[in-house]
Amino acid sequence: MWHIMQKFSRKLGSMTDFPQIKVALQNVIYNSLTPVEFEEGWAEVVETFKLKEAKESYKWLVGLYNQREMWIPAYVKHIFWAGMQTTQRVESINSFFDGYLKKNTRLYQFAPRYCKAMESRANDEKAADVNCCRFTRSLVGEFAVERKFQKLYTDAKFVEVQIQCMRVCYVTPITSKVVSDVEVEHTVSDKVWVWSKFLRKEISLAGRKRIYVVLFNKETSFAKCDCKHFECHGIMCRHIIKVLDVEDVENVPVGYIVDRWRKDIQRKHTLVKVAYHDPEKTEEVKRYDRIMNAVEPAALRGSLSEQKLDLVIEGIMNIVLRLDESDALSAFGDNEAGALTSGGNRMAIVGTTTPGSVNKPPNSVGDDTTTLTPLLWLKILFRAVV
Ligand SMILES: [Zn+2]
DSSP: OHHHHHTHHHHHTTSTTHHHHHHHHHHHHHHOOSHHHHHHHHHHHHHHTTGGGSHHHHHHHHHHHHTHHHHOHHHHTTSOOTTOOTTTHHHHHHHHTTTTOOTTOOHHHHHHHHHHHHHHHHHHHHHHHHHHHHOOOOOSSOOHHHHHHHHHBOHHHHHHHHHHHHHGGGOEEEEEEEOSSSEEEEEEEEEEEEEETTTTEEEEEEEEEEEEEEEEETTTOOEEETTOHHHHHSSOOHHHHHHHHHTTOOSOOGGGOOGGGBSSSOOGGGGSOBTTBOGGGSHHHHHHHHHHHHHHHHHHHHTTOHHHHHHHHHHHHHHHHHHHHHHHHHHTTOOHHHHHHOHHHHHHHHTSOOGGGTTSOOOOSSOOTTTHHHHHHHHHHHHHHO
């Protein structure tokens, strides 16, 4: 999209009303909420500025219009962009490599510099994680949503939640009507917020307001807004926050909690050694590597047949059960090592039904020929790990 907008002056610059045409097209492209709104706005700009008369330029615009489902925000708002703005994607990647890659960077220099940039990003992430654990940002209001995400989200994402909470004061409920046994349709009025390239932040357009429709489900307490902010960015919009407040919803539905923004979930990629990030300095990562090395041969052989797959899955599920048991005992202050080596516990686990043992009768103590097979496998596995 950024590349297309850059071409506007080259393709349309010869037209007499170019500055006004550019503003009108940008307004339709960035501020249309739905495909219908975009198509009507586009047709209006074409009509107002008589764009059809500029044959070559109009031909280029028709080409863009025909591919509108690929790049116009109103068509891609339902797609999750992991927090990236449509206008920021390219800029973000550019600034990411600033200082590491230049247009005259040679091919042999590319790989080490790329690794350096990625290492720097990994270290920044680590520092941000540490900060999230040490500091908690204060609340700006009394919304249940804000309290919930203060506890759950990383600081950067909590700031985005707070921005939506602060803008709730501009949201005014207009109507509410019951549309089915469980659904209520709310309409709310709100300011129009647009991204300012110069201020590098969202600003409200003076005197401009628009109506948003929020469909609230009374059974699940989940609401959907036609601004599609949650679907696109993973952050609840101010309209949904307002409707949940109006409907007296105190507990934020779990559907709004996006795991990738949570500070209490360790990102698994931090355990994987890659060229640009050498986490081998930590004992945790060393252990993780040893486990992966030990598991790989079993995974390869297990994939050869359904029978072998069952065996591997059963073995892994037994390990998980033993780890759960170990965690539970640790929580009560018992000796973990003692629990893991206890014969009685081991037999209890072997007799447990696991996903891998579907279609197989539960193991009995007397007939342990087959029950010992996964156990032997486990022993081999652990020997390899240790
Ligand atoms: Zn909304």
